[in-house]
Amino acid sequence: xxxxxxFLGIDCGTQGTKALILDAQSGQVLGQGAAAHKLISGxxxxxxxxxxxxxxxxxxxxxxxxxxxGVDGQDVLGVGVSGQQHGLVLLDDQGQVLRPAxxxxxxxxxGQNDRLLHHLGGEKGSLERLGVVIAPGxxxxxxxxxxxxxxxxxxxxxxxxxxxxxxxxxxxxxxCSEYGDAxxxxxxxxxxxxxxxQLLRDIDPSGRLQAALPQLIDAHEAVGTVLPDIAxxxxxNPRALVSCGGGDNMMGAIGTGNIQPGAITMSxxxxxxxxxxxxxxxxxxxxxxxTFCSSTGGWLPLICTMxxxxxxxxxxxxxxxxxxxxxxxxxxxxxxxxxxSLLPFFxxxxxxxxxxxxxxxxxxxMGNLTRANLCRAVVEGTTFGxxxxxxxxxxxxxxxxxxxxxxxxxKSPVWRQIVADIMDTPVICTExxxxxALGAAIQAAWxxxxxxxxxxxxxxxxxxxxxxxxxCETLPIAENVAAxxxxxxxxxxxxxxx
Numbered sequence: 001x002x003x004x005x006x007f008l009g010i011d012c013g014t015q016g017t018k019a020l021i022l023d024a025q026s027g028q029v030l031g032q033g034a035a036a037h038k039l040i041s042g043x044x045x046x047x048x049x050x051x052x053x054x055x056x057x058x059x060x061x062x063x064x065x066x067x068x069x070g071v072d073g074q075d076v077l078g079v080g081v082s083g084q085q086h087g088l089v090l091l092d093d094q095g096q097v098l099r100p101a102x103x104x105x106x107x108x109x110x111g112q113n114d115r116l117l118h119h120l121g122g123e124k125g126s127l128e129r130l131g132v133v134i135a136p137g138x139x140x141x142x143x144x145x146x147x148x149x150x151x152x153x154x155x156x157x158x159x160x161x162x163x164x165x166x167x168x169x170x171x172x173x174x175x176c177s178e179y180g181d182a183x184x185x186x187x188x189x190x191x192x193x194x195x196x197x198q199l200l201r202d203i204d205p206s207g208r209l210q211a212a213l214p215q216l217i218d219a220h221e222a223v224g225t226v227l228p229d230i231a232x233x234x235x236x237n238p239r240a241l242v243s244c245g246g247g248d249n250m251m252g253a254i255g256t257g258n259i260q261p262g263a264i265t266m267s268x269x270x271x272x273x274x275x276x277x278x279x280x281x282x283x284x285x286x287x288x289x290x291t292f293c294s295s296t297g298g299w300l301p302l303i304c305t306m307x308x309x310x311x312x313x314x315x316x317x318x319x320x321x322x323x324x325x326x327x328x329x330x331x332x333x334x335x336x337x338x339x340x341s342l343l344p345f346f347x348x349x350x351x352x353x354x355x356x357x358x359x360x361x362x363x364x365x366m367g368n369l370t371r372a373n374l375c376r377a378v379v380e381g382t383t384f385g386x387x388x389x390x391x392x393x394x395x396x397x398x399x400x401x402x403x404x405x406x407x408x409x410x411k412s413p414v415w416r417q418i419v420a421d422i423m424d425t426p427v428i429c430t431e432x433x434x435x436x437a438l439g440a441a442i443q444a445a446w447x448x449x450x451x452x453x454x455x456x457x458x459x460x461x462x463x464x465x466x467x468x469x470x471x472c473e474t475l476p477i478a479e480n481v482a483a484x485x486x487x488x489x490x491x492x493x494x495x496x497x498x
Contacts, residue, residue, distance in 0.1 A: 010058060014103060016035055031071070035057035077240060078243060091161065092156045099146075109136055133287035139160075164247065178216065255436055267406050268309060271308055288353055303389030341363050402425060402427065402428055445461055
């Protein structure tokens, strides 16, 4: 039997942490595990998490994955961490967390973001200076908010970290960041791949924030080895290398083999994202397109919607439906839902750019208000947001022969058909739906092989480890495409009234 090369991939998301064990030699995922997180929510748009939950979930998910894989944790050669982007984790000089982490979906800092955007000279000024337009979800406004709302905590900041940076710090004791996840902070220049130090000095002239920044490292670099007591807690080899990791979208790109031009990945998770690889920073003039760096040495133009399975979940809870019943009702309703439109902006929205919007129902009559139409309307409404974003990427010159679909929503055949019809593009899924955790494990294999002096190319690793599930390939149906286009135009008209 050929020797195995085992890597642990972790994805710390909004709803929970997922772990998998990859054998990079055979390209097989041997076992998986998961553990849930809770959200701290406030009526003012507050969305936070207790970071201690991440550490507990990391440990539980990793142990469950090892158990499911039936392997010895001492054989794990490397660990890769994917994390939800834009979140803010603040540590004091003892490495202790100062307050709950503010998340990507937090809109409490919208006022601070508006002022910072004005300071940068509006959307145009932000694009020219940073290569991205800062949005309320980005980390930058969270720093200004902390200074204004919690000056006592602000005075004790020694480390400013993103969620995945914090998990790497917990694993290794080293404070690092990489270009992909750093792109979503709002104080990083995606063209030059450098922190914008002046912007942080504008918030805090003392230089405290600048001193608290993690060191930037390349995508193929390791952060370090796992601390002995953490390795014991996880049940893995203390010599295991921790790769630089990255944001969930950057790791999802690796986990879908989206590492060269021509591929498009669409994620149907709590939030929705569409992204494509580019080997140069072709910054779009449209503020909604974020030209982030990839975690593979290139760029990853991306759009993100704030409402996806979190929105379908709200309707499911309202109608007290399990997933199968919900999908059955979606399939039963006609395209366009007999005229019912749902604008699913429950969290505000980033694409289209409507941070203060709320969810709304349109076109209701005595005849069309059915459970089936309501269920389909939330799926269509969230998917229309992704169509809007895909059109923006296409206007920026990105071509796609097909869309690789990942995330929880991709498991639904009816949703896959809706995506294919609305985008008028064939859709395929990867065998491994936890693409971010898989991408993190593949990146760990890449970093480890490089550190050992016999580098395997990332492309070879992706070809071996990323498998497409041809059984779920879904093609657009011509008459559906025409009906979906009509419904999409109706959605655009409703959005225009906001």
